[in-house]
Amino acid sequence: MAMIYLLIITFFSVFSMYLLAVAAVRTNVRSFEGIARQLFPGGKRAFSYWVAFIRWFYSFGACVGYVISVGDCLTPIFAEAHRRQPDNKAIAYFDSTSGRRLLMSLIWLCIMLPLVIPKHIDSLRYASAFAVACMSYFVVVIIVHSSIHGLPEHKHNLILSGNQNEDEPGPNIYFFRTGNSALSGLGVYCFAYVCQINAMEALWDMRPEVRSVKNFTIASFIGMMICGTLYVLVSVFGYFDFGSEDLASNSILRMYNPLSEPEVMLAYVGVLVKLCVSYALLSIASRNAIYYVIGWQTRYRVPRLKRRKLNDEEVGNQNGEMQEMEDFQKVKDSSNMPVDVDDGELVNVENNQFVDNIPFWQHLLVVVILAAVKLLCGLFVPNIRIVFGFTGAISGGFLGFIFPSLFCMYSGNFTLREVGWFNYIMTYLLLICGVIAVVFGTGATIYSTATDS
Numbered sequence: 462m463a464m465i466y467l468l469i470i471t472f473f474s475v476f477s478m479y480l481l482a483v484a485a486v487r488t489n490v491r492s493f494e495g496i497a498r499q500l501f502p503g504g505k506r507a508f509s510y511w512v513a514f515i516r517w518f519y520s521f522g523a524c525v526g527y528v529i530s531v532g533d534c535l536t537p538i539f540a541e542a543h544r545r546q547p548d549n550k551a552i553a554y555f556d557s558t559s560g561r562r563l564l565m566s567l568i569w570l571c572i573m574l575p576l577v578i579p580k581h582i583d584s585l586r587y588a589s590a591f592a593v594a595c596m597s598y599f600v601v602v603i604i605v606h607s608s609i610h611g612l613p614e615h616k617h618n619l620i621l622s623g624n625q626n627e628d629e630p631g632p633n634i635y636f637f638r639t640g641n642s643a644l645s646g647l648g649v650y651c652f653a654y655v656c657q658i659n660a661m662e663a664l665w666d667m668r669p670e671v672r673s674v675k676n677f678t679i680a681s682f683i684g685m686m687i688c689g690t691l692y693v694l695v696s697v698f699g700y701f702d703f704g705s706e707d708l709a710s711n712s713i714l715r716m717y718n719p720l721s722e723p724e725v726m727l728a729y730v731g732v733l734v735k736l737c738v739s740y741a742l743l744s745i746a747s748r749n750a751i752y753y754v755i756g757w758q759t760r761y762r763v764p765r766l767k768r769r770k771l772n773d774e775e776v777g778n779q780n781g782e783m784q785e786m787e788d789f790q791k792v793k794d795s796s797n798m799p800v801d802v803d804d805g806e807l808v809n810v811e812n813n814q815f816v817d818n819i820p821f822w823q824h825l826l827v828v829v830i831l832a833a834v835k836l837l838c839g840l841f842v843p844n845i846r847i848v849f850g851f852t853g854a855i856s857g858g859f860l861g862f863i864f865p866s867l868f869c870m871y872s873g874n875f876t877l878r879e880v881g882w883f884n885y886i887m888t889y890l891l892l893i894c895g896v897i898a899v900v901f902g903t904g905a906t907i908y909s910t911a912t913d914s
Contacts, residue, residue: 528839862895
C-alpha cells in the first residue's frame with residue numbers, strides 16, 4: 462500500500478498545485494487566506510479563518526517535527542560516543558535527555574532562528590537547493606548501507622502479509638499489510654507531500670516573465686518527481702535494512718551508527734541542514750497565517766494610489782495621455798506588483814508584499830515567539846510519528862486535496878465545457894480523496910497511537 466499511496470499522492474499533489482495556480486490567476490489574489498476570503502465571504506469570512514488555522518496547524522506541527530528530528534540526529538551520535546567512553550562526563554551529559562535538549566536549543570538558536578527572519582520565501586532559494594542536494598546524498602547512503610548490511614541479513618525474514626497486531630517477533634519484512642497497518646501511514650504520506658502550504662508565496666515570488674500556470678505546474682511536477690523518487694528509495698531500502706520491528710516506532714535517523722561510519726556522519730550533517738531550511742520555509746507559512754488572523758495582512762497592505770489629476774492644458778491632448786500612462790507605469794514599476802485602474806484610481810490588488818510594510822521589530826517579535834513555542838514543543842513531544850501522523854492527516858488532507866479543489870471550483874468558469882472532462886472529474890476526485898484522507902488518516906493515527914501506548 463505504501464507504493465500505491467506514493468503514486469496516488471504524487472499525482473494529486475501536482476494536480477492540486479495546478480488548481481491553486483489557476484485559482485490564484487483567476488482571482489488575482491496572492492495569499493491562501495486571501496483566496497478563501499474572496500471566494501467564501503459568508504459567515505463574516507469564517508472559512509478564511511479556518512483556512513488560516515489549518516495552514517498554521519500544519520506548519521506548526523511540521524516545525525515541531527523538525528525540531529524532534531534534530532534530536533533524532535544527535536541521539537545515535539552521543540549514544541555511541543558514550544558507549545565508547547563511559548567515563549567521560551561531558552559525553553555522558555550530552556547523551557542524556559537534558560544534554561540533548563541543550564544541543565537542540567543551541568542548533569535552533571544559531572541556525573534555525575536566523576533562517577526564519579527573512580520576509581520572502583525566495584530569500585531561501587539557494588539554501589533550499591543545497592538542502593535538497595544534502596538529502597539526495599543521504600538517500601544514496603541509505604541505499605548503499607542497506608545493500609551491504611540489511612539485505613544480506615534479512616533475506617530470510619520475508620513474509621508475504623500480516624497485521625501489526627499479529628506480527629511475529631523479529632525484524633521481519635512484510636510485502637503486504639492488512640488491517641490498520643495498511644492505513645496507519647496514510648497521515649505521514651499526506652504530511653510528506655504537502656507543498657501547497659507555500660504555493661501562493663512561491664508562485665508570486667517567481668519572476669514576472671516566467672510566472673504562469675504552465676510554468677508553475679512544470680516546476681511542481683519536477684519537484685514532486687524528485688520527492689517521489691527519493692521517498693520510494695528511502696522507504697524500500699530503509700525497510701529492507703532494519704525491518705518492521707525497529708521502524709515501527711522509531712525514526713530511521715535513530716537506526717544508524719554515525720561514529721562508526723563516516724559517510725553516515727556526513728549524511729547526518731546534511732540532514733541537519735535540510736531540517737533547518739524546511740523549518741524556515743514552513744515558519745513563513747505559519748507566520749503569514751498568524752498575520753492574517755491578527756489583521757496585519759489588511760493593515761499593512763500597500764495603500765491605494767490615487768491617479769494624478771491632469772491640468773487643463775493636459776486634458777484631452779496627446780501629451781496629457783502620454784503623461785498619464787507614464788505615471789501609471791511608474792507606479793506599477795515602483796510597487797513591483799499588478800496595478801489596476803478602477804474609478805479614476807490606481808489600485809494595488811491584494812498581494813503578499815504586505816510583509817514589507819510591517820515594522821521590523823513587530824515582525825521579529827512574532828517570528829521569535831512562534832519559533833520559541835515550536836522549540837519547547839519539540840523538546841518535550843516524545844514521538845515524531847505522533848506529530849507527523851496528526852498534522853498530515855488533518856491538515857494535509859485539507860491543504861493538499863480539499864482546499865485546492867474548492868478554490869478552483871469557486872473561482873469561476875468551472876463547468877464541464879470550460880475545463881474539460883479530465884480536469885472536471887479529477888477536481889471532484891481530488892476533493893473526495895481529501896475527505897477520505899482526513900477521516901481515515903486521522904482515525905488510523907489515533908488507533909495506532911492508542912495501540913502503541
